[in-house]
Amino acid sequence: MARTPLRSDLLEQITARVLDGRLAAGARVNEVHLARELGVSRTPLREALIGLADRGLLVAAPGRGFLVPPFDPDEARRLYPLVAELEALALRWTSPLELAGLPDALDAVADEMTAVLARGGDLSEVDDRWHGLLLSRCPNPHLLRLIAQTKPLLKRYESCYFGGAGRAGESIGEHRRIAAALRDGDLDTAAAVLVRNWVKALAYLGKDDDDHRAPE
Amino acid sequence: MARTPLRSDLLEQITARVLDGRLAAGARVNEVHLARELGVSRTPLREALIGLADRGLLVAAPGRGFLVPPFDPDEARRLYPLVAELEALALRWTSPLELAGLPDALDAVADEMTAVLARGGDLSEVDDRWHGLLLSRCPNPHLLRLIAQTKPLLKRYESCYFGGAGRAGESIGEHRRIAAALRDGDLDTAAAVLVRNWVKALAYLGKDDDDHRAPE
DNA sequence: TAGCGCTCTTCTGTATGCAATACTGCCGAC
DNA sequence: GTCGGCAGTATTGCATACAGAAGAGCGCTA
Numbered sequence: 129m130a131r132t133p134l135r136s137d138l139l140e141q142i143t144a145r146v147l148d149g150r151l152a153a154g155a156r157v158n159e160v161h162l163a164r165e166l167g168v169s170r171t172p173l174r175e176a177l178i179g180l181a182d183r184g185l186l187v188a189a190p191g192r193g194f195l196v197p198p199f200d201p202d203e204a205r206r207l208y209p210l211v212a213e214l215e216a217l218a219l220r221w222t223s224p225l226e227l228a229g230l231p232d233a234l235d236a237v238a239d240e241m242t243a244v245l246a247r248g249g250d251l252s253e254v255d256d257r258w259h260g261l262l263l264s265r266c267p268n269p270h271l272l273r274l275i276a277q278t279k280p281l282l283k284r285y286e287s288c289y290f291g292g293a294g295r296a297g298e299s300i301g302e303h304r305r306i307a308a309a310l311r312d313g314d315l316d317t318a319a320a321v322l323v324r325n326w327v328k329a330l331a332y333l334g335k336d337d338d339d340h341r342a343p344e
Numbered sequence: 345m346a347r348t349p350l351r352s353d354l355l356e357q358i359t360a361r362v363l364d365g366r367l368a369a370g371a372r373v374n375e376v377h378l379a380r381e382l383g384v385s386r387t388p389l390r391e392a393l394i395g396l397a398d399r400g401l402l403v404a405a406p407g408r409g410f411l412v413p414p415f416d417p418d419e420a421r422r423l424y425p426l427v428a429e430l431e432a433l434a435l436r437w438t439s440p441l442e443l444a445g446l447p448d449a450l451d452a453v454a455d456e457m458t459a460v461l462a463r464g465g466d467l468s469e470v471d472d473r474w475h476g477l478l479l480s481r482c483p484n485p486h487l488l489r490l491i492a493q494t495k496p497l498l499k500r501y502e503s504c505y506f507g508g509a510g511r512a513g514e515s516i517g518e519h520r521r522i523a524a525a526l527r528d529g530d531l532d533t534a535a536a537v538l539v540r541n542w543v544k545a546l547a548y549l550g551k552d553d554d555d556h557r558a559p560e
Numbered sequence: 561t562a563g564c565g566c567t568c569t570t571c572t573g574t575a576t577g578c579a580a581t582a583c584t585g586c587c588g589a590c
Numbered sequence: 591g592t593c594g595g596c597a598g599t600a601t602t603g604c605a606t607a608c609a610g611a612a613g614a615g616c617g618c619t620a
Contacts, residue, residue, distance in 0.1 A: 131406050131407060132406060133404070133406055133603070133604095134603080134604070135394070135603095158570095158571080159571075159572070160570090160571070160572095168604080168605090169604060169605045169606070170572090170605085170606090171387070171603080171604055171605065171606090172603075172604065172605095174391065174572095174573090175390065175391065175394050178351070178391050178394055178395060179394060179395075179398055182395055182398045182399070182493075183398070184486060184489060188349070190347050190348060190349055190572095190573095191347060191571095191572070191573085191611065191612065192571090192572080192611095192612070192613095193571075193572055193573095203486075206483070206484045206485075206486060206487075207486060209437075210484060210486055210487055213433055217429055221425075267422070268422045268426060269422075270400060270419075270422060270423060270426055270494065270497065271422075271426055273400060274490050274494070277398075278486065278490070281486065347611095349573070349574095350573075350574075351573095372601095374600095374601075375601075375602070376600090376601070376602095384574080384575090385574060385575045385576070386575085386576090386602095387573080387574055387575065387576090388573075388574065388575095390602095390603090406602095406603095407581065407582065407601095407602070407603085408581095408582070408583095408601090408602075409601075409602055409603090
């Protein structure tokens with residue numbers, strides 16, 4: 129037996145397919161085809177699909193299986209503030225002592241972001257690492273779980289955000305300001321900038337609203 | 345085919361068993377026995393178990409199946425503020441106009457609570473209805489989903505809370521104050537009392553900490 | 561020609577089967 | 591007496607099989 133259940137791998141793989149559009153928004157998921165394509169049986173595949181439906185990345189339609197929810201600007205408008213508040217909460221619940229040890233590492237990741245941006249790479253992964261590091265000392269595992277489960281939903285809408293290089297540079301600056309605030313022990317400012325970072329990201333989203341409808 | 349999948353029913357039934365202790369804290373879940381007991385096959389049962397593991401009400405131990413997480417005072421201390429903040433957030437995101445229509449209905453449910461308390465019944469269900477009603481106008485379905493998924497975790501610790509009749513009466517009073525604040529359009533007070541309501545509930549939890557270790 | 565119903569196919573939801581791992585109890589060695 | 595190894599059982603994780611519902615295509619009727 130594998131020590132990592134198949135359903136976990138599948139969950140990641142299917143998440144990736146939803147995010148990059150290989151599973152198109154609004155489309156139904158064909159379990160037999162997908163299972164064959166992934167080289168597994170329907171059982172662990174369905175287990176993964178159910179997990180994704182619990183997180184909201186898929187919708188379960190009784191008798192009709194699972195389908196990828198269509199893009200909905202309203203949903204994005206609600207997800208960004210939600211993640212913003214959740215992360216701010218996690219930040220406020222982290223001990224200042226723990227936070228004091230983070231800024232250097234955070235800035236190191238921010239340097240990476242600058243480098244990646246310069247060579248036109250994909251910022252998403254580095255950005256994730258930065259936020260993951262920021263919240264890594266939060267003592268509330270349930271809150272972290274909620275954040276981890278919600279972020280993929282947001283990622284569906286994120287692609288076009290990181291497309292705008294101007295906003296990306298601005299965002300990196302905000303990241304550095306958060307680290308600076310933590311250095312000063314100014315948790316309120318850090319949390320405020322964090323929330324603003326997410327909300328601004330949302331503001332940049334509306335412009336090219338149709339880009340992510342045909343990502344492939 | 346049933347239009348309501350078996351896994352949904354099973355999820356509720358198993359949740360009930362975890363909450364009332366028929367599935368004891370710390371114990372492993374035997375899929376064959378449980379499936380036989382519930383009169384279903386292992387497939388939909390496992391689907392339900394996976395859903396519960398996603399919500400944190402069970403833990404998946406690779407190769408060893410699922411087990412009911414042991415009670416942990418720290419977990420309770422973190423769950424109550426979490427639900428408090430989530431509900432407060434949902435309240436703040438509900439339009440004041442919508443909220444203005446709620447107080448009468450809320451007080452009606454509070455009356456029920458008083459009645460149930462008087463005859464020594466179970467307040468938990470009525471309390472759920474009250475909170476459900478309070479958040480029913482929140483336009484953020486994802487936030488509501490997170491709340492719905494988190495509350496059962498808290499319910500495991502809640503049994504002894506509602507045991508204290510004194511605190512129960514106090515709690516009902518707080519519920520009425522929230523409704524009153526909504527009537528005045530004072531959202532901040534409503535949210536603040538709501539948070540305090542949850543936090544106080546937690547404070548009353550520590551006393552008889554071992555009651556729920558042997559609920560049967 | 562448009563709408564309705566029927567049939568056939570496709571697919572989901574559930575049940576069962578199988579292989580490999582994890583646990584239990586016992587025996588032997590130190 | 592206790593610890594380590596071993597055999598047998600129990601149990602999980604995955605694969606396959608089956609029944610019934612949803613959907614597609616066609617012909618029939620008006």
